Amino acid sequence: MSLRHFATGLGLLIVGIVLVAGLLAPYIAPHDPFAQDLMKRMIPPEWMDGGSALYPFGTDQLGRDYLSRLLYGARISLLIGTLAVVTSGLIGITLGILGGYFGGRVDDVVMFAITCRLSIPLILVALTVVAFVGSSLTVVVLTLGLLLWDRFAVVARTTTMQVRTLDYIAAAQAAGASRLHILTREVLPNILSHLVVVATLEMALAILLEAALSFLGLGVPPPLPSWGLMIAEGKDYMFFSPWVIMIPGIALFVLVLGINLLGDGLRDMLGTGRRV
Amino acid sequence: MSAAIEVRGLRRVFRGRTGMFGGERVVRAVDGIGFSLAAGDVLGIVGESGCGKSTLGRVIMGLLPPSEGEVLVDGKRLDTLDRRSRARLIQPVFQDPFSSLNPRHTIEQIVGLPLAAQGDVTGRQRRERVMEMLSRVGLSAEMASRMPAQLSGGQRQRVAIARALVLRPRIVVCDEPTSALDVSVQAQILNLLAELRRELGLTYLFISHNLAVVEHIATEVAVMYLGRFVEQAPVDDLFRAPQHPYTRALLASVLTPEPGLGIPDVGLGESYPDPANIPPGCRFHPRCPIAEARCQTESPEGRRPGGRLVECLLVDGQAVSDPVRVPA
Numbered sequence: 001m002s003l004r005h006f007a008t009g010l011g012l013l014i015v016g017i018v019l020v021a022g023l024l025a026p027y028i029a030p031h032d033p034f035a036q037d038l039m040k041r042m043i044p045p046e047w048m049d050g051g052s053a054l055y056p057f058g059t060d061q062l063g064r065d066y067l068s069r070l071l072y073g074a075r076i077s078l079l080i081g082t083l084a085v086v087t088s089g090l091i092g093i094t095l096g097i098l099g100g101y102f103g104g105r106v107d108d109v110v111m112f113a114i115t116c117r118l119s120i121p122l123i124l125v126a127l128t129v130v131a132f133v134g135s136s137l138t139v140v141v142l143t144l145g146l147l148l149w150d151r152f153a154v155v156a157r158t159t160t161m162q163v164r165t166l167d168y169i170a171a172a173q174a175a176g177a178s179r180l181h182i183l184t185r186e187v188l189p190n191i192l193s194h195l196v197v198v199a200t201l202e203m204a205l206a207i208l209l210e211a212a213l214s215f216l217g218l219g220v221p222p223p224l225p226s227w228g229l230m231i232a233e234g235k236d237y238m239f240f241s242p243w244v245i246m247i248p249g250i251a252l253f254v255l256v257l258g259i260n261l262l263g264d265g266l267r268d269m270l271g272t273g274r275r276v
Numbered sequence: 277m278s279a280a281i282e283v284r285g286l287r288r289v290f291r292g293r294t295g296m297f298g299g300e301r302v303v304r305a306v307d308g309i310g311f312s313l314a315a316g317d318v319l320g321i322v323g324e325s326g327c328g329k330s331t332l333g334r335v336i337m338g339l340l341p342p343s344e345g346e347v348l349v350d351g352k353r354l355d356t357l358d359r360r361s362r363a364r365l366i367q368p369v370f371q372d373p374f375s376s377l378n379p380r381h382t383i384e385q386i387v388g389l390p391l392a393a394q395g396d397v398t399g400r401q402r403r404e405r406v407m408e409m410l411s412r413v414g415l416s417a418e419m420a421s422r423m424p425a426q427l428s429g430g431q432r433q434r435v436a437i438a439r440a441l442v443l444r445p446r447i448v449v450c451d452e453p454t455s456a457l458d459v460s461v462q463a464q465i466l467n468l469l470a471e472l473r474r475e476l477g478l479t480y481l482f483i484s485h486n487l488a489v490v491e492h493i494a495t496e497v498a499v500m501y502l503g504r505f506v507e508q509a510p511v512d513d514l515f516r517a518p519q520h521p522y523t524r525a526l527l528a529s530v531l532t533p534e535p536g537l538g539i540p541d542v543g544l545g546e547s548y549p550d551p552a553n554i555p556p557g558c559r560f561h562p563r564c565p566i567a568e569a570r571c572q573t574e575s576p577e578g579r580r581p582g583g584r585l586v587e588c589l590l591v592d593g594q595a596v597s598d599p600v601r602v603p604a
Contacts, residue, residue, distance in 0.1 A: 167376035170339050171439065175390035176363030189380035 008265025014258025018251075022074035030056070031065035033072040033225050038063050042241055057247055060230070061237060066244070069225040070251055076226045077207045077255065080141055084206035085199050087145025092152025093195060097183055099153070100160025110157065117150045123212065130218040140219055144206045155198050159191035193270030200263030204256045211252055227252045278351070279312035280479040281336075281366075281447050286310065286345035288328075288335045303552045305331040307503030308577070310345075313496065315446070318473065318480040320494030320511065322487060322526065328503040328551060329483045333451045336481065337368050349446055360394055367440040369469075371452035373432030377424040383410070384420040387438045394443070409438040412475075413468060430461035434468065441472060449481045454489060466493055487530055491515055499523045502549050502559045504577070508585040519586040521564050558589060566590060 021028070040063040046056045057066035099110030129143045163169065164187070172186050211228030213219035220226045222233075227248040234244030288306040293299075305328040313319050323329050334340045336347050338354050347354045349365040357365070367390070370376040377386050384406050391402045407417055413434040424432055433453060440448055450469065454462040470493055473480060484490050490497055491511060498508040499522060507520040518524045555562050561571035568590065576587045 167370040167372060168378040170334070171368060171370065171376050171436070172378075172389060172393075173339055173359075174337055174363060174366070174368045175439070175443075176359040176393040177389060178359070178393070181393065185381075186378055190378070 004265065004268060007261045008268075011258045011261025011263075011265060014254055015262055018074050018255050018258070019078060021071050022078050025068075025071040025075055029065075029068035029071045030054075031068045033064060033068040034223055036062040036064055042237065042244075044241065045243055045247070048243070058241075058243060060233065060244060066230075066247060069230060070227070070248060073225040073227045073230060073248065074251070074255075076137075076220055076224060077210065077252070080137070080144070080210045080220075081203040081207040081259075083141040084144035084148060084210075085203045087142065088147070088149040088202060088206075089152050089195070089199060091146070092149030093156045093188075095149070096153040096156025097160050097187060097191075100157040101164055101183060101187060103161075107157070110153065114150050114153050114157075117147070117153075120147070122147055122209065126209065126213060127216065127218055130213060135213075135218050135221050137220055137224075140210060140213060144209055148202050148206060148209075151198050151202060152195065155194050156191060159194050160187055163187050163190050193266075196270065197263050197267040200259050200266065204259040204263075207252070207259075208256060278314075279348075280315035280317070280350065281481070282312040282348040282351075283336060284310050284346050284348070286332070286335060286347065287343045288331055288340060289343045301552050304503050304554060305551055306335055306342075307554070308345075309500075309503075309505055311498065311505065311508065313479055313481070315479050316473070316477055317496055318482055318494045320490035320497045321481065321483045321500055321505075322485060322490050322497065323500035324485065324549070326549070326551060327500045329485075329500050330451055332500070333368070333449045333481065333483050337366055337449050338362055339368075363390055363393060363445075364443050365445055366447040366449065367443065367445040369433075369436050369440045369448060369450045369453045372456045373429055373436050374424075374456070376436050377432055379424050381424075382420065383415075383422050383424070383427070383435055386424070386435060387420075387442055390439060390443045405442060406438075409442045410435075412441075412472070413438045428461075429457050430464060433457060433461075433465050437465075437468065437472070441476065441478070444476065445478070447479050447481065449483070451483045452485070453482075455484065455486060462489070469493065487515075487526065499526065502551055502554055504559065504587065505585060506560065506587045513584070519581075519584070519591045520560075520588045521566050521590075522560050525565070558587070560588075 037059075040055070040059050041061055043052060043055050043059040044050050045058040045066070046053055048058075055065050055067070057070060060066055060069065095110050095113060099107040126143050126147060130139055133139050169182060169186055172182050177186070210219055210226065211231070214226045214228030215232040217232060219228055222229060230248040231245045231252075234241075234248070238245045286306055286309045287304070290303040290305060292301045292303070307328070309332060311319065321329050321332065331340065335342045338347070341355075352365070354362055354366065384403070387406045387409055388402045391397045391405060397405075406420065410417065410419060415431060415434050415438070419427070419431070419435075424435070427435065437453075453469065454465050457465060466489060469480070472478060480493070482490065482494055494511045496508065497511050497514045498505045499514075499520065500506070501522050507514065507518070507523045509519075514523065515527070518527055549559075549563070555572075556575075557573045558564070558567070558571040558576050561567040564571065571589055574589055576589045579585075579587055579589070579591075581591050
């Protein structure tokens with residue numbers, strides 16, 4: 001039990017640190033993340049031979065400060081993660097609640113949509129769309145949002161089916177409440193705790209997918225500092241300067257781990273406890 | 277006196293399949309029920325689990341569409357009304373106050389919901405009427421800001437009653453409103469319901485499996501068996517001189533507080549009735565202690581020997597000498 005609490009706390013700490021780092025990036029970054037200085041290319045991090053305290057995480061192949069790029073990259077990761085989750089959440093929760101509440105034909109349509117979505121290869125479609133439409137922040141967010149709604153829909157649908165049979169839904173119907181009221185004010189608040197957990201999972205997934213797209217050159221366009229893009233740009237140098245991919249790689253891993261730990265903790269907290 | 281509520285030929289059929297290759301399973305939960313009730317009366321509907329009494333309540337309230345038949349309140353067909361007008365005429369009180377209150381809403385929001393749904397009540401009027409209703413059901417004003425989880429079962433049921441009455445409906449359908457409560461609280465809730473009926477001139481449909489509760493609150497009692505009323509009579513007549521053998525068995529099954537008597541043998545056997553497989557003839561004949569051969573083929577539907585609904589071929593309207601007949 002205490003291990004659970006520790007894990008949740010750790011997740012909260014990680015996400016909190018990354019969030020603060022991203023939000024305060026303009027104030028705490030030691031250098032301009034876009035400023036190139038070709039005289040100072042590939043300086044190793046401070047703790048390695050040849051490192052300097054001026055560039056704690058070293059510089060990249062264009063002489064840009066790696067720590068500053070990492071901090072600004074946190075913004076991109078969190079921004080894309082959040083926006084993709086909001087988009088996919090809106091789509092998935094709407095479909096799931098409608099299917100779960102109305103059942104019958106509506107549910108058949110929703111289930112068919114979910115099945116179709118599950119049979120779409122995520123990365124391939126994302127790559128194709130981005131390749132055709134061109135890569136920008138908006139396109140990446142929309143692509144991920146339109147592709148990641150399935151789990152929201154599945155969870156919203158099953159939890160709605162459970163809630164629908166409860167007497168307070170019947171009482172609201174008998175009270176003359178509109179369907180919109182019943183769906184948004186009676187059903188939604190009671191399935192939200194399950195959806196929060198899904199949101200954390202999807203956010204972690206969206207961040208990883210953005211990194212993957214950026215790594216393949218189809219994510220956020222350079223020179224925006226994205227962690228995936230940093231790994232992509234560093235891959236040519238990784239044999240002699242492994243830290244250029246290790247630093248953003250570890251950051252990515254730790255952030256996704258933190259989000260998942262937080263999600264697990266939230267599930268435990270919201271799942272069993274009765275809210276007062 | 278015109279009827280406050282009139283129910284005509286109500287039927288509700290559920291269709292389902294048993295397994296992938298199984299035949300269609302048709303459950304006739306409500307199988308032709310009609311009655312009318314004068315304003316201010318309380319119709320107690322009693323029956324075993326699975327006899328369709330809760331389905332009947334839901335169909336009457338319009339929560340489930342009927343397969344056949346109609347419900348009129350004050351002469352208006354409920355199925356032709358919009359949701360707001362219907363809500364002003366008929367309101368429910370459910371059995372389980374733990375599932376009938378939305379755990380994410382405050383008591384004020386819960387009780388105010390029917391008013392909010394009407395759409396023409398200002399926030400201030402709503403608050404006033406909620407507060408007035410809360411005090412009427414015996415809850416203090418500070419309860420308004422609480423969440424359901426902070427209330428006891430009895431308090432929650434009071435909230436449910438306040439919500440049902442805040443629009444001043446004509447009819448209140450109470451579906452086992454006390455059976456989920458502690459015994460000590462049941463009487464309070466029953467007395468509250470009786471008091472509110474007198475003060476507000478309400479008409480209740482009171483669904484219950486508890487005969488003592490029905491005897492206490494009802495003016496008229498209907499005994500339900502496999503989707504039909506098999507006997508309906510004013511409460512005193514029914515309890516003093518039950519006619520239908522099923523009613524007599526039900527009355528005999530009431531447990532007495534006297535020690536040593538054990539569980540009474542009511543002569544109904546062990547088997548439960550199956551609403552998916554209603555017997556031909558009289559639907560009660562497989563369990564009836566006095567059934568004759570013709571009960572298996574002849575239907576007693578609609579029989580009114582002695583002017584009172586008793587769906588039994590063997591009851592002729594004469595006074596029954598032994599009100600509780602149990603075969604040796």
